[in-house]
Amino acid sequence: GAGVSQTPSNKVTEKGKYVELRCDPISGHTALYWYRQSLGQGPEFLIYFQGTGAADDSGLPNDRFFAVRPEGSVSTLKIQRTERGDSAVYLCASSLRGGTPTGELFFGEGSRLTVL
């Protein structure tokens, strides 16, 4: 597609449930990032993929969070045993090459997760 696509746009779940959020980056972009944004705050880094591998997962808050990118394109962020504090907008971004320093990122519209 022309831009970064994220599904679902909204997800409401109950505490303790498992959730998957999907990101389809811009075609040809090798770098993919997940960020999390709480209301009134800037994005918070979660994980960075270069190709299929997670080059930096230092932002994942705990082992309930996991992300994959098996074919170097679509990525899935997986959250186990969801907690109310996980409620946020999960943003996916891609860039053409990645690496450091991080340059222009192209963001999706986000997946709003609400944990009841």
Added chain:
Amino acid sequence: SQQGEEDPQALSIQEGENATMNCSYKTSINNLQWYRQNSGRGLVHLILIRSNEREKHSGRLRVTLDTSKKSSSLLITASRAADTASYFCATDGGSNYQLIWGAGTKLIIKP
């Protein structure tokens, strides 16, 4: 943790006026970026300024960077109602893949 701090937190001006937003950060950087976010939408890249640049222009946008003060400003000239959005600065933090973001300035343009 957030590195950048935008100032002011909120700004309301009349259409046609200029809007200035400031960003301060804490560590050395390679570049600084500004993004816009409309309510409920994703972030859109506006401009990137490298640490060896002092000023950069893009259309009605002018960005300055003062690395000695660890600060940047974003000026939007001749504001329009469509400029209503939140504006964020993001820095690369110097050595890793993360962008570190401030909490943003909420800009409201009154028609």
